Amino acid sequence: MTASAPRYMARFRCIAEACEDTCCAGLTVPISESRWSLLRQKVAGGPDEARVASLITPNPDGATGQQAGILGKRADGHCAFLDETKLCSLQSKYGEAVLPDGCSVFPRVLTRWGAQVEMAGSLACPETARLCLLADDALVREPVPEAQALRPQMARQVASGSDAWTAHAEVVREAMLRLLARRDVPFAARLYALGRMALDLGDFYFPGTAAFTDSQAESHADAEDAPTAAARLASILRTYDAPDTLHTLRDQLEALELPGGPWAGICAAVLRSREAHVGSQRYLSLVRGVRESYGGADTTPDDAWRLHVTRREALTSLHGERVHQYFLNHALNHVLRHPFTEASNLLNAVFLLVLRASVVRYVLLGHPAVVALLDTPGTPVATLDAAAVESFQLIAKHVEQAPQFLDFAQGLAGEGPETFARLLILVKGL
Numbered sequence: 178m179t180a181s182a183p184r185y186m187a188r189f190r191c192i193a194e195a196c197e198d199t200c201c202a203g204l205t206v207p208i209s210e211s212r213w214s215l216l217r218q219k220v221a222g223g224p225d226e227a228r229v230a231s232l233i234t235p236n237p238d239g240a241t242g243q244q245a246g247i248l249g250k251r252a253d254g255h256c257a258f259l260d261e262t263k264l265c266s267l268q269s270k271y272g273e274a275v276l277p278d279g280c281s282v283f284p285r286v287l288t289r290w291g292a293q294v295e296m297a298g299s300l301a302c303p304e305t306a307r308l309c310l311l312a313d314d315a316l317v318r319e320p321v322p323e324a325q326a327l328r329p330q331m332a333r334q335v336a337s338g339s340d341a342w343t344a345h346a347e348v349v350r351e352a353m354l355r356l357l358a359r360r361d362v363p364f365a366a367r368l369y370a371l372g373r374m375a376l377d378l379g380d381f382y383f384p385g386t387a388a389f390t391d392s393q394a395e396s397h398a399d400a401e402d403a404p405t406a407a408a409r410l411a412s413i414l415r416t417y418d419a420p421d422t423l424h425t426l427r428d429q430l431e432a433l434e435l436p437g438g439p440w441a442g443i444c445a446a447v448l449r450s451r452e453a454h455v456g457s458q459r460y461l462s463l464v465r466g467v468r469e470s471y472g473g474a475d476t477t478p479d480d481a482w483r484l485h486v487t488r489r490e491a492l493t494s495l496h497g498e499r500v501h502q503y504f505l506n507h508a509l510n511h512v513l514r515h516p517f518t519e520a521s522n523l524l525n526a527v528f529l530l531v532l533r534a535s536v537v538r539y540v541l542l543g544h545p546a547v548v549a550l551l552d553t554p555g556t557p558v559a560t561l562d563a564a565a566v567e568s569f570q571l572i573a574k575h576v577e578q579a580p581q582f583l584d585f586a587q588g589l590a591g592e593g594p595e596t597f598a599r600l601l602i603l604v605k606g607l
């Protein structure tokens with residue numbers, strides 16, 4: 178049995194003490210009842226028995242099952258079981274089997290599409306972010322031994338095919354990936370096209386849709402050659418494969434005049450909303466640097482936007498291809514890592530992708546090292562790469578998965594046609 182993974186995940190190896198972060202720093206690490214019990218058995222009667230008893234405590238939320246216990250933290254926010262070489266002392270003494278699922282699997286993200294296990298990566302790990310963003314073949318998918326996808330039993334089953342929403346998910350996802358990878362139009366135009374495609378599919382392809390049921394299909398078939406929902410879906414996806422469609426949408430987007438201040442205001446608000454909840458000094462110092470570079474706490478969104486546009490043009494002329502690669506790989510990875518079937522509809526899934534890309538774009542173009550290199554054109558591209566890895570990784574770790582951010586995104590997206598209107602504001606910033 179094999180799994181599949183983008184090439185960067187087949188290349189991934191934890192760099193442990195050489196890592197600028199650690200997986201557990203600043204995060205709550207739960208342990209399941211079964212792993213906790215196995216660990217207690219392994220340490221019973223030995224020198225670690227008392228340590229395990231005092232450092233792993235019942236979940237204060239009263240949760241049982243997968244989240245029954247919580248691992249203790251040191252004062253610096255790292256896991257209490259981390260040793261001086263930044264390796265897990267439990268794993269080195271008692272083996273991988275005692276690790277909580279999150280520790281064992283991270284930064285791998287496992288999903289099961291039908292019978293196939295897929296492994297993507299979380300960019301919250303700096304090494305994963307480096308491998309994903311900096312190699313142009315990073316997102317080529319290939320088979321890997323299932324053993325490399327540790328604990329495949331933990332994979333989320335995202336497409337069982339038992340309903341129309343998941344049964345057609347794979348073909349829709351492939352169309353999304355093809356669209357994102359098209360290089361004949363700018364990246365923002367591809368995201369715009371993705372939103373339009375989601376809008377076109379949205380009136381009959383959504384969770385719980387009955388448009389694909391046999392009786393619906395039969396009534397459509399009887400009604401003067403009206404296409405079935407499956408045929409409509411295939412036809413819409415084909416339309417978005419056509420170069421003409423994409424070129425027309427690119428022209429539409431370019432002709433659209435929208436103020437940029439709201440885009441800058443949204444990105445700054447996202448960063449601000451996380452500051453009080455994040456203890457990581459790396460994150461806080463980056464966010465402070467970004468805020469200062471856009472003019473400080475009192476700057477207006479319009480002023481921040483004007484700076485952003487100037488920097489975007491300058492960076493594009495210096496390193497346009499490199500920056501495009503970061504955002505393309507981030508978006509492709511996003512589609513693989515976050516199955517759209519978990520969203521309330523396809524348009525909301527696209528909205529979340531565009532919002533995440535916007536926040537990272539705002540951070541990258543406000544990163545002090547990037548601002549400095551715009552004035553020093555001979556700066557090696559490695560400086561830009563390091564700033565990009567830091568920006569994508571810290572936003573992935575401290576913003577993208579945070580419940581407050583996801584709630585904010587849901588509120589911002591709204592519902593129906595307003596979601597698409599708001600998506601346009603975000604796309605214009607990219």
Ligand code: SF4
Nearest residue numbers: 191192196200302304
């Ligand atoms: S964040 Fe990644 S590279 Fe760093 S210690 Fe964790 S798995 Fe290893």
